[in-house]
Amino acid sequence: MTTKRTIEVELSTSGLGHDGRPQRIPLVVGDSGGVALQAPPALEPDLEGEHMLINIGPQHPATHGVLRLVLELDGETVVRCIPHIGYLHCGFEKIGEYRQYNQIIPWTDRDDYLNCIGNNIAFSLGAERLFGIEITPRCTVLRVIGMELSRISSHLVWMGTTGIDIGAFTPFLWSFQERENIYNLLEGWVGARLTTTASRVGGMAADIPDGWLDGLRGFLRSFPKTLDECDRMLTRNAIWTGRTVGLGVMSPEEALNYGLSGPMLRASGVDYDVRKDFPYLDYETYDFEVPVGVNGDVYDRYLVRMEEMRQSVRIIEQAMVRLPDGPVNVDDPRVILPPKHKATSEMESMIHHFKNVMEGPRPPIGETYVAVEAPKGEKGYYMVSDGTAKPVRWRIRPPSFVNLAAIPKMVEGHLLSDVIAINASIDIVMGEIDR
Amino acid sequence: MTDFVVIEAGSAPGLPAPVTPKNVPHRGGEVNPSAEALKAQFGAAIGRADVVWGETSVFIEAARALEIVRWLHDDPSQSYEYLSDVTAVEFRDRGQPIEMIWHLRSIKYRRFLRLKAQIAKGAPLEVPSVWPVYKGADWLERECFDMFGIKFTGHPDLRRILLWEQYAEGFPLRKDFPLRGRFSRAEQLRQALAANPEARYSMEELSIADAFAELPLDMRARIKGGETTGE
Numbered sequence: 001m002t003t004k005r006t007i008e009v010e011l012s013t014s015g016l017g018h019d020g021r022p023q024r025i026p027l028v029v030g031d032s033g034g035v036a037l038q039a040p041p042a043l044e045p046d047l048e049g050e051h052m053l054i055n056i057g058p059q060h061p062a063t064h065g066v067l068r069l070v071l072e073l074d075g076e077t078v079v080r081c082i083p084h085i086g087y088l089h090c091g092f093e094k095i096g097e098y099r100q101y102n103q104i105i106p107w108t109d110r111d112d113y114l115n116c117i118g119n120n121i122a123f124s125l126g127a128e129r130l131f132g133i134e135i136t137p138r139c140t141v142l143r144v145i146g147m148e149l150s151r152i153s154s155h156l157v158w159m160g161t162t163g164i165d166i167g168a169f170t171p172f173l174w175s176f177q178e179r180e181n182i183y184n185l186l187e188g189w190v191g192a193r194l195t196t197t198a199s200r201v202g203g204m205a206a207d208i209p210d211g212w213l214d215g216l217r218g219f220l221r222s223f224p225k226t227l228d229e230c231d232r233m234l235t236r237n238a239i240w241t242g243r244t245v246g247l248g249v250m251s252p253e254e255a256l257n258y259g260l261s262g263p264m265l266r267a268s269g270v271d272y273d274v275r276k277d278f279p280y281l282d283y284e285t286y287d288f289e290v291p292v293g294v295n296g297d298v299y300d301r302y303l304v305r306m307e308e309m310r311q312s313v314r315i316i317e318q319a320m321v322r323l324p325d326g327p328v329n330v331d332d333p334r335v336i337l338p339p340k341h342k343a344t345s346e347m348e349s350m351i352h353h354f355k356n357v358m359e360g361p362r363p364p365i366g367e368t369y370v371a372v373e374a375p376k377g378e379k380g381y382y383m384v385s386d387g388t389a390k391p392v393r394w395r396i397r398p399p400s401f402v403n404l405a406a407i408p409k410m411v412e413g414h415l416l417s418d419v420i421a422i423n424a425s426i427d428i429v430m431g432e433i434d435r
Numbered sequence: 436m437t438d439f440v441v442i443e444a445g446s447a448p449g450l451p452a453p454v455t456p457k458n459v460p461h462r463g464g465e466v467n468p469s470a471e472a473l474k475a476q477f478g479a480a481i482g483r484a485d486v487v488w489g490e491t492s493v494f495i496e497a498a499r500a501l502e503i504v505r506w507l508h509d510d511p512s513q514s515y516e517y518l519s520d521v522t523a524v525e526f527r528d529r530g531q532p533i534e535m536i537w538h539l540r541s542i543k544y545r546r547f548l549r550l551k552a553q554i555a556k557g558a559p560l561e562v563p564s565v566w567p568v569y570k571g572a573d574w575l576e577r578e579c580f581d582m583f584g585i586k587f588t589g590h591p592d593l594r595r596i597l598l599w600e601q602y603a604e605g606f607p608l609r610k611d612f613p614l615r616g617r618f619s620r621a622e623q624l625r626q627a628l629a630a631n632p633e634a635r636y637s638m639e640e641l642s643i644a645d646a647f648a649e650l651p652l653d654m655r656a657r658i659k660g661g662e663t664t665g666e
Contacts, residue, residue, distance in 0.1 A: 039564045085596065085597065086595075086596060086598060086599065089598065093582070093608060093612060094607050094608055095614070098614055129459065129488050130488065132459070132461055132488075133459060136455065137634060141612060176601025180446055209629065252439055252440070252441070252442045253442075254570075254634060256442070256516045256517055256542065257569060257571065258571045258577075259517065259518050259519070259569060259570075259572075260571070268439070269439040269440065269441045269442060270441070270442045270444070270542070271441055271442065271443050271444050272442075272444040272517075272542050273444075277445055277453055277542070277545050278453060278547065279453050279454060279455045279538075279575075281455065282455050282456055283455065284452065284453060284454050284560075292441055294439050295442070296439060327572060346640075347551060364461055366488075367487055367488070367492075367524075368487070368490060368539055369489045369519075369520070369547075371519065378519065379537070380520060381534070382479070382538070384524050384528060386526060386528070388527075392526055393524045393525075395520070395522045397519060401574060402571055402574065402575065404574075405571065405573055405574035406570075406571075409570075434597060435597075
């Protein structure tokens with residue numbers, strides 16, 4: 001016999017069946033308890049030709065931006081989903097061909113605007129590979145701290161907004177409070193909150209100010225408590241599990257084949273994390289775990305992201321301990337500007353500053369694809385240089401774009417209300433999708 | 436629930452632990468062993484292999500891209516399960532051919548491989564779609580078509596993705612496309628006001644991918660060919 005709660009959970013739509021076809025929602029509970037699999041399709045009368053088209057977005061709060069979904073419904077079941085994107089398209093990649101490398105960094109803020117500092121650093125890593133620059137040990141550790149803070153803040157927004165989509169308002173307030181703390185820290189570091197433009201080719205915009213690490217310690221003390229509270233609020237909540245378990249299931253093979261990455265891929269049971277498998281910023285020297293799901297549904301994606309935040313805290317704690325003294329920027333006059341007081345008092349430094357800013361540093365001919373583990377997945381920057389100060393091609397490999405491409409597959413056969421939960425679980429940022 | 440088996444990355448035996456690459460040389464260095472294997476398997480369809488900043492790029496014949504990618508995906512000694520990216524590069528030098536780029540990852544062997552196919556200037560911009568192998572190529576190829584006008588033969592639904600379907604100014608990432616667009620602001624505004632957004636709600640539009648063969652000839656040509664402006 002199954003317990004009452006198990007039946008409730010199983011009554012939520014179960015995604016694809018063994019034959020790979022979307023499963024219909026059973027209207028009655030069978031004797032066996034394993035209702036969803038055995039329910040005969042005849043239980044739901046097929047209203048042939050009576051499909052309804054419904055349009056969600058682009059201005060719908062549950063689409064997390066300006067995503068538009070056209071759904072073909074049979075009753076309340078999604079038969080087909082056609083996403084329309086591009087409402088935020090502003091040609092980042094084209095504009096990048098007209099900008100110097102350091103001038104592109106502000107654009108990386110705007111592509112995934114919940115993970116600004118992570119994008120800045122990812123782009124700088126790519127540009128440094130193109131220039132053949134090795135960054136300083138202090139810069140490496142600071143960048144790790146920045147990336148993990150940004151991962152936490154992005155996951156917090158995800159948790160809050162997904163909670164709202166599914167009907168839980170409180171975690172939103174708690175998570176945004178903690179996110180505010182992260183933004184205060186970033187403001188203390190680089191002076192900006194959302195669009196940080198924190199890194200430069202060869203270093204960072206600024207070293208951390210005195211006492212900043214104390215603020216970070218304070219955050220690391222308060223944040224796990226908030227996370228535990230959210231955990232208690234959601235993880236065993238019957239409404240939450242009822243609305244997330246078994247939704248939008250992707251098998252490991254499918255997830256790989258669809259090119260999913262990040263928590264989406266790991267929730268489906270593929271143990272692939274760029275930090276572990278193609279490490280950068282010395283991530284292989286940090287002690288952290290990569291959570292992997294076993295069911296590939298919305299609930300597992302939630303669990304994976306929750307655990308990732310805890311692991312990020314671990315990484316930051318280790319980074320704080322090992323943060324070495326020393327310069328943040330490399331000693332490479334090709335890319336680094338002279339100090340301001342010298343640029344305003346010495347002729348040579350002024351010329352140096354002028355030429356670096358106006359003409360821009362020139363990498364040798366070459367190309368590189370640098371991928372980092374962004375909160376949404378594998379974020380890649382592909383840059384091609386022809387020896388001039390501006391890239392021939394600057395390509396963003398947007399994880400949410402590729403993840404979103406799988407939504408027609410994930411929502412088919414589910415209820416209309418489940419589309420919202422599945423869409424939320426992808427953790428899309430339209431700035432990154434449309435670029 | 437479904438009994439999933441976790442796919443382990445780097446599960447091939449004897450792989451060294453991955454480390455952050457340091458002091459990567461500009462040219463030369465360790466070549467991805469797949470380059471050699473490709474040469475042995477496909478012979479003349481494989482061109483030279485470059486190692487730039489530690490990343491191996493293998494030049495392949497554009498027309499055989501699907502076949503090559505399928506082998507890389509299926510062969511257990513290669514096992515490139517993951518398609519990172521599909522994109523193209525056009526150079527500022529007008530004589531240089533357009534390059535198609537595929538970024539592949541082998542999760543099992545922890546390898547990264549870049550495939551390149553050159554399309555000479557003036558030749559039709561056509562490459563086989565890798566969608567039959569990687570479902571994730573769907574949107575990536577649509578975006579590449581949208582931005583460069585490259586036609587992916589065998590793609591199930593090759594439409595514009597980021598720009599709207601009536602967009603007639605050409606392909607933005609081509610080097611002959613001016614940064615501010617081809618049309619004047621007045622013309623852009625006129626077209627935007629004349630657009631009929633409701634047209635995109637129709638059942639016909641939804642069924643295009645399924646009922647492609649039944650469409651009238653001119654409509655098929657329009658969908659298949661995309662816009663020709665800017666070519």
